Amino acid sequence: MKVFHSPASLLHAPVTYFRRGKAIPHLEQPARYELLLNAAFTAGHDIELAGVFGIEPIQKVHSSRYLSFLKEAWDRRSEIEPGLEHILPSHFKRPEMDQYPKHIIGQVGFHMADLSTPIHERTYEAVMASSDIALSAAKHAIAHGHAYGLCRPPGHHASVESAGGFCFINNTAVAAAYMRDTLNCRVGVIDIDVHHGNGTQNVFYSNEDVVTVSIHADPSNFMPYYAGYADETGVSAGLGYNLNLPLPHGSGDQIYLNAIAYALEFCQRQGVEALVVALGLDASEEDPNGALAVTTRGFFACGQLLGSTKWPTTLVQEGGYLSEILGENLKAVLGGFDSSRGSLAG
Template sequence: MKAIFDDRQWKHEPGHFMANGAILPNPEQCERIARLTEGAKAAGCAFQAPDDAGIGPIAALHSPEYLTFLQTIYTRWRRIEGAGNEVIPNIHPASRGDGYPKSAVGQAGFHQADTACPIAEGTWEAAYWSAQSAISGADLLHAGDRSAYALARPPGHHAFGDLAGGFCFLNNSGIAAQRLLAKGLRPAILDVDVHHGNGTQGIFYDRSDVLTVSIHADPERFYPFFWGHAQERGAGPGLGYNLNLPLARGADDATYLGTLDTALTRIRSFGADVLVVALGLDASIDDPFKGLAVTTDGFARIGAAIARTGLPCLFVQEGGYICDALGDNLTSVLSGFRDAAG
């Protein structure tokens, strides 16, 4: 399997985020790259750099207003007297109407959903090349490869069309799916991250051309809280094209794999001819977020189940945080897929 990564993705080095009123070290550390790279190589992946497809495929999902914000906000923020080293909003609109603030502080609140997506000097460049890695992965599938892995870091599935959140800035999985759609394919997105892919859902919620399916810890008491409930099925033309499968905290391999069967049945019913897997490894029993309890062997079985669909598959990295099992879990899911695909 080919793997895609660009060294400029190291440039995003978030320092902090806030949880339960406390300022903590940000879990989305650069060290993830090293561990995921080793995990992919152990599964037989050969890495290559992405091509630069330009901003067009990114702008197909993200508004020009938002992309301008991401490219310019750090420089503007640093002009504020006494500003911190990272762009972290201290105000958010209760509702996002037609008004748009001119100030850097106001725009940060408008375009950043929470305090877990700090923007620093290298954030835009890293996010841009993370998206290009996913785009190049999509292009490999269109060119005939049956599978590919995009080490997309920073991750993307909490990013809406004009809103960052939850460590995410550009919706890499969604951008890849849109790229495949533009090339005449019929993509589905399967999100297996422990957190609901609320940004992905939001982007495609009123559309019928991309199916979105998410398996995640129940958001009643887990991030992102306000999205990911089972009754959220899409709207307008998209009604019935969004499937959320929330699981109780601590759900094990058997429960997860049974739910995955339901997800894959929906993907078959959609008639997808290509699959984008938003590959969160934070469903692991060893992950610091402690949402679900999938074992390393369980990830191999997840990969095998996905392979049995027979669909060309692009794995786009989402979550999965620093723990001893992180690299092994990636090796497991990619190896499980490879072995079952034959």
């Protein structure tokens, strides 16, 4: 399989974040990129640097004012307080408060959803490169059937106008919009990350051209808490095109695989002709940020299922945090996918 990546993934390097009132070591480390790239290389996949696509494809997903905020925030940090080492909110926008502030300190709280997604000096370079990785994989998948984008930082919690959950630009949504517009067809997104893909749902919730499915741990006591429930099915033109499959915590291979099979059937019924997989590996039984119990063997079977269609398919890396088996789980998914497609090169 063709694997796209960028060394710019290393430029965003958060140190700590707040979780349940405590500052802890940040889970979304640059070492994730290095470990996953090495796993893909040692498995014999075809490694290639991502191209550069610019801002235009991202504007199909995110608002102009949000993208301007991401680009300008670091250079404006002294307006908040001189000498800041990172940018995080001190206040948050609430649903009943809709005015857009002119000052950067208010824009931070408007556009950032939590205390786990800090902006650093070179964050913008890293997130733009991550989007380029997803777009490179999507372009290759359109021409050759499938590809994997080793995106870091991840993206599926980034909404139209907000960063959160370690995510800034929604790489999965950017890839889906690119495939939709290039192929002029209905695209499916199947998100298998342990966390609900709330950002992707937000982007396409009123859209019938992109079918969104998320398979994740029950969010009633798990991030993102406020979305990811079975009764969220879309609105307006998108009604009936969003499917959430929340799973009981501790669910293992069979429940997870049954959900993926159902997701594929749902996409087929909705007339999907191309697919983007939000490839979270944090459903692993050993993931430090997970709530499910999928084995490496289960991930191989997952790859087989996802590769069983004839749809052009882009696999976009989302979550999956440092553990002894993270690299093996990536090898398993890609190997299972290739075993269904009958090609290693892609």
